[in-house]
Amino acid sequence: MNLNALSLFVAVIQHGSLSKTAEKLGVPIATISRQIAELEKHLQIQLFDRQKSGVKPTMAGQKLYDEVHLSIDNLLNAKQVLFDDEQNLKGILRISAPPKCEPVLAWVSEFQQKFPNVQIHATMTERIFDLSADSIDVAFRIGELHGEHFIAKKVATLGTKWVAHPELLTRFGTPSTLKELKNFPIATWAKNGESEVVIQMNKEKIALPFLFASNDASAVEYMVLQGQAIGQISDLTANEWIKDKRVVEILPELAKPNYELFMLYASQRYPSAIVRVFVEFVLGKIQAT
Template sequence: MNLNTLHLFVAIVQTGSLSKASERTGVPIATISRQIAELEKHLQIQLFDRQKSGVKPTMAGQKLYDEVHLSIDNLLNAKQVLFDDEQNLKGILRISAPSKCEPVLAWVSEFGQKFPNVQIHATMTERILDLSADSIDVAFRIGELHGEHFIAKKVATLGTKWVAHPELLARFGTPNTLKELKNFPIATWAKNGENEVVIQMNKEKIALPIAFASNDAYAVEYMIVQGLYIGQMSAVTADEWIAKKRLVEILPKLEKPDYELFMLYASQRYPSAIVRAFVEFVMDQAT
């Protein structure tokens, strides 16, 4: 199976059209079309459904993409970095992290300055990702994770604080115990369909009704800063708003749980040079 043809096949799936794949690879559309036709003939299976808006992989095409695209990307990265020294590292690094995850953004910023020829694309989301299907090289997620197809390494411990807008406290009063939080509108991160959140502080646990929920930390932060709800934020973000006198810490004497941040990447024996450099960089910064 021709590697150049597989490279073109991967480009078509990722861009959704032959013309965009042609722009990305610099290969004429006619050549791409001919090579894909030859690949389909060789495999004796249809790889794409042709549509007016472009092309979409068939079920068989998607399976082939899942199997080969990381290997093709690694080969392309290897071609770019082979015989180059570390400072000339070139290629694309695709990461994912929760929104407003400042430790990760700081690492990415420093890595980008150290390796200016590496293009970095960051997908900021809390949703669960398939590293292969979503074309993510390195992901950062909160909470201990295990899996057969990825390696997870702890890189940080994130503290939290409960905060509220002074005007909201003027309306509702200031809670002094965990149980008193039941009298306040709570904003929190939650999955769709969840209607309560379990809070634990000082070994005391309580289930609280959720007034506003989102799968995006920034949305929760926005609602709290507007004075509509109280809720929990990362200590770093909370301290910024407290310093601006926009928020006040509540229940400061209660012990808040910490959350562990993990770095995930595919469990390949030979990761790409860029992924290997980034993983080593983060681990150096985290220790």
């Protein structure tokens, strides 16, 4: 049985009409009428006599009300208690995310506006954590990850652009093909020990030696902004710098790969209230977009 329809049924009897119920609950009359009709169809009984002055429960409707209204009221009260508990959420949430990961920072900012008593400590790094050993409640990482001890949820797709400082292009010229990047100094993300990076645009791949590499995206961005090298940086940063004419986009006609951002949290059966509410908040934000 639809509990939402049942609670609307109880509310209609308590308020005496569909219009008053709609006004009190902020639910359209058409929605209330449809839910009541579906409840009647499910139960195969008529619950209301429709009158000009409003609605009056039938004998069957009155009997159903007598049986369920206290339980429905208790459920609504319990829901309000849980809501109040969430509003009073208090404690510390420890998260980790890649440096300058603006989507995560935007979620954190909005979350703290809603729950001002929650303190958040953010470790901004791309290093892979052991969530338990490093005391991290929720981590955000680029690339799909799997493990027995954590849950991974995709929360965003991040785009990139290849850009260069105008002065660098004055010195070296502007590349017109992917292969011509071999003639330019490259700044890129790479792991320690790697000596080249594999670049893919459209269906073409090329391995390039680099001038500068780091496991920190902000270090790559610094070298690009200093005119030291061409680099691949996030759309969020690139769009801002291009607009300000600090950099120029390179090879804009070629499709660049996107990178998926995942939210990771421990797979324990009963997470803390703060972790649960934060995870639900982020998932709600991405479902709304």
